[in-house]
């Protein structure tokens with residue numbers, strides 16, 4: 001996708017996507033000249049580009065921007081990170097929480113960077129399984145910790161508003177690398193994310 005810089009790209013693509021949303025709104029039988037709808041193609045285009053901005057962000061750079069040498073080598077957990085993504089099959093939202101843990105190997109990372117990389121990968125067309133692994137592999141490859149774990153719990157609007165129409169099902173996905181592949185470490189992590197302690 002050729003573009004000079006993100007702002008320039010955004011202006012150009014917003015115009016294009018706006019035109020496409022206008023056609024969709026016409027095709028579903030709405031009046032695109034109606035007062036409340038007049039600006040809707042533009043609003044929808046801006047919303048869609050916001051929700052997919054992760055394609056233009058570099059998660060490794062975000063992590064590398066705040067890695068600090070430190071001898072701490074116990075588990076670090078950031079839990080209940082809210083996430084909103086779009087399923088790649090229907091382009092409908094799925095949303096929920098991510099829980100991330102890692103065991104440092106000489107370096108810790110700025111805590112805010114973990115939610116930031118969740119957003120980078122969530123703001124793309126995704127399936128929950130790949131989103132989980134994208135986050136896991138990015139931390140593993142960039143921070144090179146002794147271990148990393150990611151759990152995501154999410155509800156999928158494509159299963160709620162349409163299709164099978166199940167309102168209460170929650171999907172859990174998980175990935176474990178390094179020391180979290182050992183049952184005791186994994187159990188400790190799962191105990192801590194389900195307790196009120198952290």
Ligand SMILES: Nc1nc2c(ncn2[C@@H]2O[C@H](COP(=O)(O)OP(=O)(O)OP(=O)(O)O)[C@@H](O)[C@H]2O)c(=O)[nH]1
Nearest residue numbers: 087088089094126127128129156158159162163164
């Ligand atoms: N594994 C996985 N499946 C997902 C995710 N998000 C949506 N899906 C599923 O993607 C599948 C697409 O199946 P299709 O049969 O091609 O599409 P469909 O006819 O719209 O399916 P229904 O949703 O069952 O009506 C559905 O079963 C969705 O529930 C996800 O994150 N992970």
Ligand SMILES: [Zn+2]
Nearest residue numbers: 087089090158
């Ligand atoms: Zn879907």
